[in-house]
Amino acid sequence: MRAGITTINDIWYGPHSLAETVERCGLRAQIANKVFDVHLEELHRGDYSRYPAQGEQRLRDGVAVVERWHGAAGGRIQARIGTHATDTCSAGLLREARAEASRLGVGMHIHAAQSAGETEHIQAEHGCGPLEYLRDVGMLAEDVVLAHLSFASDADLDAVAETGARYAHCPTIYPRRGRYPRLEDIAARAIPTGFATDWMLNDPFEGMRNAINAMRLRLGDPNALSCERALWLHTMGAASVLGLDREIGSLAPGKKADLIMLDLERPHLQPYYGGHAALVFYAKSSDVVTSIIDGEIVLEEGRPTRLDQDGALGALASHVPGWRTRLATLGSRAVFGPGCACC
Numbered sequence: 001m002r003a004g005i006t007t008i009n010d011i012w013y014g015p016h017s018l019a020e021t022v023e024r025c026g027l028r029a030q031i032a033n034k035v036f037d038v039h040l041e042e043l044h045r046g047d048y049s050r051y052p053a054q055g056e057q058r059l060r061d062g063v064a065v066v067e068r069w070h071g072a073a074g075g076r077i078q079a080r081i082g083t084h085a086t087d088t089c090s091a092g093l094l095r096e097a098r099a100e101a102s103r104l105g106v107g108m109h110i111h112a113a114q115s116a117g118e119t120e121h122i123q124a125e126h127g128c129g130p131l132e133y134l135r136d137v138g139m140l141a142e143d144v145v146l147a148h149l150s151f152a153s154d155a156d157l158d159a160v161a162e163t164g165a166r167y168a169h170c171p172t173i174y175p176r177r178g179r180y181p182r183l184e185d186i187a188a189r190a191i192p193t194g195f196a197t198d199w200m201l202n203d204p205f206e207g208m209r210n211a212i213n214a215m216r217l218r219l220g221d222p223n224a225l226s227c228e229r230a231l232w233l234h235t236m237g238a239a240s241v242l243g244l245d246r247e248i249g250s251l252a253p254g255k256k257a258d259l260i261m262l263d264l265e266r267p268h269l270q271p272y273y274g275g276h277a278a279l280v281f282y283a284k285s286s287d288v289v290t291s292i293i294d295g296e297i298v299l300e301e302g303r304p305t306r307l308d309q310d311g312a313l314g315a316l317a318s319h320v321p322g323w324r325t326r327l328a329t330l331g332s333r334a335v336f337g338p339g340c341a342c343c
Contacts, residue, residue, distance in 0.1 A: 001027060001299045003202045003285035004260040009145065009168070009242055011082035011109045015065045023073045025307045026298035028258065030242055031069060032082025032109050033062035037093050048087065048121065055093045059100065066104050076294055078106070080145070085111040086130040087118040091137050098139045107143035107243060110134070113156055114148035115177075131156035140165045145241055147198070149186065150179045157182075161189040166241040169233070170198035171211035180214045184224070194238030195230070203285035204234050212280070227276040260299075261290035 007028040010018060015033045022029040037055025038048055062081050070079040081101040083089045089097070089110075101108045113119055113130045122130045132155055134140050140163035147168045149157070160167065167186060174180045186193055195207055208230040215224040239249025248258045262283055264272045269282055291299035298305055 001025065001291045001293075001304055002288060002302060004204055004262070004288040004291065005197075005202060006258045006260065006291060006293050007238070007242065007244070007248065009080075009109065009196070011080070011084070015062075015079075016068070019065070019069045019072065019077055022077055025304060026076075026293050026296055028076045028248070028293055030078045030080055030107075030109075031065060032080040033058060033065045034082055034084050035059050035062050035093070035097060036084040036088040037090055038088050040088065043088070043117070050090050052090075052092075055090065056096075059093065059097055062097075063100055063104065066106050070104070070106055074294065080107045080109050083108060083110045083139075085114065085118060086133055087121045094134070094137050094139050098137075101143070107145065108139070108141075109145045109147070110139070111147045112149060113152040114150055116151060119151040129153045129156035129159075131159040134165075135159040135163055142166070143243065147196070148181065150174065150177070150181045152181070154185070157185060157189055157191070160186075160191050164192075166192040166243075167194075168196045168238075168241055169193055169211070170196045170200075170207075171214065172200040172203075172207045173198040174214065175210060176200075180218060183211070183215060184219065192237075192240050193233060194236075194241035195234040196238065201285075205280065205283045205285060208234055208280045227280040230280055231276055257292055257295040259292050260288050261292075262287045263289045 008022075009030045011032040011034050012018070013034060015031050019029070019031050022031070035055065035058040037050050037052060037058070039051070042049070059081075066079040066081065069077050071077070081097050081104070083094060083097045097108065112134060119130055122128065122133050126133050128136070129152065131140070131146070131149070131152055140159065142164035144165040145168050146160065146165050147170065149160070149167060152160075169181065169183060183193070195204070195211065197204070197207055208227070211233075212225045212227065212230055216222055236245060236249040239245040239247070246255075248256050251259060266287055268284075269278070269287065272278055288299070289302050290297065303309055
């Protein structure tokens with residue numbers, strides 16, 4: 001909320017706790033339990049041993065999240081079935097997850113073509129790209145959110161376009177990974193696209209700048225991605241990816257009152273000459289002073305109205321020493337490959 005984000009789409013651990021917090025603080029959210037049937041910590045060794053019982057339990061837990069939270073908090077909270085990635089879910093688990101999502105009437109979320117290791121594994125096992133594979137197992141549809149597509153081939157992108165699946169583009173994470181998706185080819189296929197953050201700094205303005213800079217540098221074209229288009233992708237585009245474009249994403253009669261206000265008097269924004277470029281190139285998440293979600297002020301003068309910010313941060317700090325010790329212990333005995341560095 002402090003960054004100017006009014007809606008999140010989250011696939012991680014502890015979905016019930018997250019939903020409770022979302023309900024309390026006033027955010028809008030789509031939440032999914034993380035479903036997979038491998039041991040993620042073994043992937044860097046190339047170990048794709050399947051554990052069907054684990055996958056089945058995680059899927060059952062995901063179904064429970066949908067049954068408990070979909071439509072909660074006056075509709076602010078929705079739920080999805082959250083298959084983790086193309087290589088961390090067996091074909092059988094993907095098909096079962098698709099069947100459950102269809103039965104429950106909810107969408108799905110999956111990471112696809114996010115790493116070289118993933119795409120190489122799918123190619124070796126199935127003789128095709130990750131998105132071709134998802135299409136062939138019957139998972140892709142208009143209610144599926146696909147994250148990343150960094151290593152997607154032309155055939156993969158064609159599979160996405162054919163099925164109407166939607167694309168979450170996370171511009172802040174890609175420089176860290178050294179591979180930027182072919183956003184221009186995705187746009188050429190009219191694949192519904194919106195910007196996201198992928199657990200990074202959660203600064204949408206930084207994300208838009210990353211996208212513009214990456215596109216223009218990679219293509220050698222100073223007009224490759226306009227500021228107006230970048231802002232659309234982070235608002236209406238993102239709402240469309242989540243299937244919420246008729247409810248949020250723009251200020252229009254009949255839509256939910258989700259909006260933010262920025263302090264345009266900050267020194268780094270002076271002189272403020274208006275226009276999309278002034279906002280996209282120079283604003284920061286710290287400039288957000290007010291956030292209104294579903295017509296309620298949930299952030300005022302930079303502070304949440306429904307949460308004890310200082311108390312929450314204090315509780316977090318109290319756990320840090322223990323976490324540091326645990327992380328140091330893990331670091332001495334575990335090595336994680338690039339395929340594990342994502343949600």
